[in-house]
Amino acid sequence: MQSFTEENYLKIIFHLSQDSHPVQTNAIAEKIQTKAASVTDMLKKLADKHLVDYVKYQGVTLTEKGKLTAINIVRKHRLWEVFLVDKLNFKWDQVHEVAEELEHIKSDLLTERLNEFLDFPKVDPHGDPIPDEYGKFEDLTFIKLSKLKANEKGTITGVSEHSSAFLKHLEKLNLTLGKRIQIAEIIGFDGSVELLVENQKINISNEIAKHILISK
């Protein structure tokens, strides 16, 4: 059985693995809000337990065992987020911290019953896919809003940034999951985007557009 801390490392390594293989010590340190030296210590420990493959100075990769553990944490995190939003009326910007705690509750029975209670959700309140009990993700194809061309249409189906500040901002702009949008104009100067949502014209920066995920 892994500790709370070990589980967090595995989860962070899993997320960072999406972008780059293998994962660097410093990248982990930054995400986990700790020092590189502490990360090195933990990587050795995880390697001893065969949860990661670790080569000095080269970085780290999850083993199959480590990956399954990480995915299970992600699964629980996202299921709890659905619970908080659907059943307890949390806003989508309020769920992250609480789910960070709930994701470490160990009972498999709890996870399965929760899944059932929530009616087997496929995505969490930010549009992130929820893996099944075997760790399989249904692959959803998203495009970043910043990649769309003028006049293209699409539906907001996810976000790639979960900070409360960002999510509150989107909410204020009426840019929430499921909304149909169309690109009005792309400003060449700074890459900012003018778009149409429910007949309203809205301007967002390129930085924000990069974190909004669209499906057609």
Place this chain on the structure above:
Amino acid sequence: MQSFTEENYLKIIFHLSQDSHPVQTNAIAEKIQTKAASVTDMLKKLADKHLVDYVKYQGVTLTEKGKLTAINIVRKHRLWEVFLVDKLNFKWDQVHEVAEELEHIKSDLLTERLNEFLDFPKVDPHGDPIPDEYGKFEDLTFIKLSKLKANEKGTITGVSEHSSAFLKHLEKLNLTLGKRIQIAEIIGFDGSVELLVENQKINISNEIAKHILISK
């Protein structure tokens, strides 16, 4: 903010305080599955934080601050138990361990929303009272089944033992919360009790009768 471990000590001290003032080091050690020396260490730490009043060799008492913290843990534990039974169809003998983990989730918003979602329950699945957000318990008056005389009637409204083995046994005997019972006979030899539940005659030992709580 208290640690997981500190919270557990406070909770155990709170429960033991119901029986005897002040609480002995050894009693805590036994409940918390640790050694007396470790308890002594922790009691000093809790005293430094003004969560308990501790006198060497004399035992320990919760301060007002410690008591409020402990009651908050108990409140969360019992609310989660209601959630598990009412919403996720757990059996009453399956909830304890999971609630031991869930009780440490910190969000006050979560606790209040959960309370609302569960429709402000007054008791948990074992009949234990759930304190309100200010730490006030509604006092329920229970009598141990073992204290009833022949022919007396009552309703099962609680249990004072939460082990899975005990609760499963009660369930098999059809002795669940809300059941109306009547004492048929008390066997002088060993204090065992013959009782009537829904026109069935059932025999239980005195040991079991002591852990069934009755209201009239």
Place this chain on the structure above:
DNA sequence: AATAATTTTTAGATTTGCCTAAATAAATTA
């Protein structure tokens, strides 16, 4: 009241996860 038994505390170690500072390796730049 003196002795024995029990309970509690102290002293000294251990483990986990983290830290700082210094050393080493890798990557970048001149």
Place this chain on the structure above:
DNA sequence: TAATTTATTTAGGCAAATCTAAAAATTATT
């Protein structure tokens, strides 16, 4: 390629929570 910068690791320590073994205080027993 040599020098510099950046990334990573090692070494040595610290705090929390635990342990064992020994000492001290309390309680019970003769």
